[in-house]
Amino acid sequence: MNFLKELANLTDGTVVLASTERVSRHMKLQAALLQAVGGKKAWFAKGQIMTITTWIESAWLALMPDEQPLFPVQELATVKSVIDQSGLLPANMISSTNAARRVGLAYSLAYKYHVAMDVDRFRFKEEFEAFYQWKAQIDAVCAAKQVVFRAHLPALLLKAIQRGEVAVPGRIVIVGMIQLNPAEQAVFDALQMAGCDVTMISPEGAKASPRLVRSQNSASEMLEIAQWVGTHLKPFVETPHAAPSLAIVVPDIRSIKGPLLDALSLHTSPGSLLPAGLDGEVRAPWDISSGATLGSRPMIRAAMDILCLTPDKADPETFSRVLRSRWIAGHQGESSKRALMDVWFRDNMGLNMGGKDFLRAIAAYKGEAVPDFRKRFGGLLEKLMNGEVNRYPSEWADHFTEALTDIGWPGQSALDSANFQTLNAWGEALSLFRTLDAQLGTVQYDRALAWLREVVETRQFQPRISHLAPVSILGYEDAIGLSFDALWVVGASNTVLPGRAEPSPFIPTDLQIDAGIVEASSEGMLAYGQSVVAALLSVSSDVTVSCASHNEKGAAIGASELFGSWPEPAPAMETKGDFLDELMGQLDRDVFDTEHVPPVSELELTDIKGGVRIFKDYAESPFFSFVRNRLRTDVFPEPIVGLDPRIQGTMIHLVLEKFWKEVRTSKALKAFTQDELFSVVEGYVHAASEQLLYKLVWRYGMKLIKLEQRRVVTLTIEWLELEKARELEFEVLGFEERHDIFVGDVPLTISIDRRERIFLDAEQRVSRVVVHDYKTGQEMRINSLNASSLTEPQLPIYATKIDSKLADAIDGIALAQVNQKSLGYHTRSNFSASLVSGRRPRDEDVDSEDKWELQKDAWNNRLDAMSAGFVAGNASLDLRGKAFPMGYEYIAPIAR
CATH class of the missing domain: 1.10.10 (Arc Repressor Mutant, subunit A)
Structure with missing residues (x-):
């Protein structure tokens, strides 16, 4: 298209109107260059260049109208x-x-x-x-x-032109418009009748014959684009100002921006992956025209997250982002402490927490304090608690600004160019938000914040770059009216060109078609698509058009026939860039050094903290025990929805401990009536809650705590009813008894849930001592206690390693399964394999002196072998082609 002549001959009476802001900016740059080349030193004072909508608005406002445009x-x-x-x-x-x-x-x-x-x-x-x-x-x-409304302005300006109130420019040049809507067309027709020379330069010029590329998938398409850019720019590495101007046009910048920039960074400009320079700007050879909103900028997302935290409502993920945000003052000094606190929060998160709950939780945190954050966050909540309920948007804007300033947004680091522009755009967004006073009146905080979000999420914003970028990334319509040395049209599918018809549901479709609204019919969209294609093929003499044959989910994509007949899909590209490809080609994967894990030293043994978990992990795999208990890696906590199962289990332990400390014997248990037992258990649940649940009101709230108390009461009574049905009388001897022991050379500190004496005769002269372990989680596989397949070593350790610590030898172990799905015992001892009557004996039962001694010997041998392997540095891993067990998936990357 030939618009350079008009730009070279700009005069004071000439107005150049573009379709979009991107085209307008390009026109200004072209005009500046042409005027400078022509030796005109005052070129910047010649003519005006802007978008059509901007000119109509400015021309109408110049009349000083009584009406206010919205x-x-x-x-x-x-x-x-x-x-x-x-x-x-x-x-x-x-x-x-x-x-x-x-x-x-x-x-x-x-x-x-x-x-x-x-x-x-x-x-x-x-x-x-x-x-x-x-x-x-x-x-x-x-x-x-x-x-x-802005839709009113063309008609209002038209009336003013017809009345002779508008200063008619001498010449208007319209660039990049496929078609004007009737209201705009009427304005320019009236200007022409008033003596203005109106020239509309057709976006369709000499059309290039495009090279059509059918890629296997979108990833291959991005790779081909990156290689195309690299081929054009490589000869000009030393002379970047002489590089050709390239354009990559896409149907939707938001969806393609991520994978496209990844490919360009890796294959065209690896330097853009490195940290920014002294001025904070990554000097990549491309410039993105738009596609992003102000709300997508990290600085603005942080501000909106901060404002979302109110005394009564605070999304846990939002609070987590705020706690770790670098856009809050004090981050540099407290970053590590705040990160550790975030890990603790994720492991101790409750339901429906508000800002006040998080503030109380910070006080309950036992790790290193974060005084600066606590003070600032408390001040933020105090302002909301003490503030007025309803305010005008302009008043809320002042509050938002004050709250963000008090909490230290946008941080204490110097802002680079992009973030400085972002901060200025935020100020403009707040100014726009203030104008809503007349439309909204006084509103509550949540509604004010929702409208502020509407402003920042709909405001287009892309920071300007300060360096020359030969590659422009822009939308289809933004490219119309421009000129480049080479053009690549991305994603030219038959669902994009032509696009689908989407008539307004509020106006009869036939009226929309009669009015010329192209989106109202398939025919209109086809004609518009043909015009867009013709305009794109006129942007450059070197045009490449691509379309993937499949999307990322494997579904077929049809290519737009408006560009012509497409070739067969090219083979999928397999490359990670020249630099990495060369390194990967030189790597001999058959040659490697075997890594040996050193034995556990005496000094390290004194600091081992895994406890029984060392042996549980070793039973799964020696590698897991090495990684978790010597390297001390662990999975990053994920918030638990509802009550934490660990807290539920602790409550059952506490209630049963308090009950048996007072009741002691089975005879006393059986003496309770049903109502008495309910009353006693309810009292112990309340006492246990004082010790645990009531301290977690900030986490769960009283409603959930009361529901949990009811559940614990019911479950405890069901369990005690089962204990009433036991065949032999018993006496509880101890609870939560702690012992320091050794399993082989590994020191452990263990805690026995319950130790009891069981009487074998009515006179209670013959007795046996059994240790209990309460399991409140899911039902456990009983064969996990077998020595040959030992994966639950806790009770075997109790049975074999603490005899010397007790006055009475241990005669058996009892796994007490206490949950709604499974109530019962699994017992192995020297006298019985069942504590509750009615169970039929089995051959594999451990219920005699000989079997019990054999069982203990087998456990001893297995535990000593585990200990010796762990201390010797055994870290073998043999999954036999299976996936990592549940709970160990996070270790997979370091096991390669």
């Missing part, structure tokens, strides 16, 4: 207010905001395309009838408040 967010608020108060919305609608967006779009279309608002054409369909009334109500609101 910003887009003000338009949305106006429409939402009208439809919310109209009584025409469905009763089951959850949120009217999205509906307001679509109603606002239909309202704008009606003005831009002069849609005939014949009441008879809007009858007999609920959406049409509602929109007809909404349009009239919005018009009435605008007239009453003397405000106008």
Whole structure:
């Protein structure tokens, strides 16, 4: 397309109008270069270059009108207010905001395309009838408040031109527009009649014959683009200012930006993966035109996260991000402490926590304190608790600014260029938010924050780069009207060009088609798609068009036939970039050094902290025991939904401990009536709650704690009823008895849940001592206690390693399964294999002196072998082709 001549001959009376801000910016740069080459030192004072919508708005505002133009967010608020108060919305609608967006779009279309608002054409369909009334109500609101939508401006400017009130420019050049809407066309027709020379440069020029590339998948497509860029730029590494101008145009920058930049970084500019330079800018050879919003910037996401934390509501993930954020003051001095606190929070998270609960939790944390964060976070919550309930948006804007300043946002580090621009854009967004006073009135905090989010999430923002970037990444429409040395059109599928028809649901489709709205029909979208293709092929004489044959899920993608006949898909590309490919090609994977784990030294033995877990892990695999107990790696905690099973188990242990400390014997247990037993257990549950649950109100709240208390009471009574049914009388001797022992050379500190004496005769002269271990989790496999397949070594350790610590020898072990799904005992002893009557004996039972001694010998041998292997440095790993067991998956990367 030939627009350079117009740019070279700009005069004071010339106005150049572009389709988008990206085209406008490119035009300004081209004009500057052309004027400078022509020797004109005052070129910057010649002519005006802007978008069509900007010029229409500025021309109308120059008339000093009485009406105030609304910003887009003000338009949305106006429409939402009208439809919310109209009584025409469905009763089951959850949120009217999205509906307001679509109603606002239909309202704008009606003005831009002069849609005939014949009441008879809007009858007999609920959406049409509602929109007809909404349009009239919005018009009435605008007239009453003397405000106008941007869709009103062309018609208002047209009337002013016809009245002779507008200073008509001498010449207008329109660049990059495929078509004007009727309202805009009427304005320029009127200007032409008033003596203005209006020239609309067709975006369709000499069309290039495109090279069509059919990639196997999107990853291969990105690789081919990266290699194409590299081929064009490599000759100009030493002279970057002489590099050709390249453009990569995409249908949706947001969806393609990530994989495209990954490929470009790895294959074209590996230096962009390194930390930024002194000015904070990564000097990559590409420039992204748009596609991102202000809300997507890390600094702004941090600000919105901070403002989301209120005294009564605080999403755990949001709080976690705020706690670790580098955009809060004090991060440099407390970063490691805050990270450790975050790990603790993830391991101790409750339900429905608010900011006040998190503040109490910080006080309950036993690790290193974070005084700076605690003070700042407490001040943030105090402002919300002491603030007014309802405020105007402008007042909330002051509060947001003050709250962010007090908590130390945006941090204490100097801002680089991109973040400095972001901070300025945040200030502009707050200024825009302040303008909502008239539309919203006084609102509560949550609603004010929702509208602020609307502002930042819809405001397009991309920081300007300060260096020359020969590669431009932009959308299809943004490229129309520009000129490049080479162009690559990405993702040219048949669902993008032509796009699908999406008529407004609030205006009859035939009226939309008659008005010329292209989105209303497939025919309109086809014609528009053909125009877009013709315009793109005119952007450069060297055009490549690509389309993947399959998406990332393996579904087939059809290529757009508007570009011509496509070749067969090329073979999938297998490359990680020249640098890595060369390294990988030189690596001989058959040659490696065997790594040996050193034995456990005497000094290390004194610091081993794994406890019984050392042997449980070793039973799974010696490698797991080495990694978890010597390297001390562990899985990063994940928040638990509901009550933590460990707390539930501890509560059962506490209640049973308190009960048996008082009751002591089975005879005393059987003496309780049902009501007495319920009352006693309820009292012990309350006492245990004082010791544990009530201290966690900040984590769970009283409602959940009371539900858990009821569950513990019920489960404890069910368990005690089972104990009443035991065949032999017994006496509880001890609870939570701690012992320091050795298993081989490995020192352990263990705690026995319960030790009891069982009487074998009515006179209670003959007795046996049995140790219990309560299991409140899922049902355990009984063969996990067998010496040959030992994966639960706790009870075997009790049975074989603590005899010398006790006055009485241990005659047996009892695994007490205490949960709703499974109540019962598994027993191995020198006198019986069942504590509850009614169980039929089996051949494999351990129920005699001989069997018990054989069982202890087998356990002893197995435990001593585990200890010797652990101390010797055995870290073998043999999964036999299976996946890592549940709970050990996180170790997989270091086992390669």
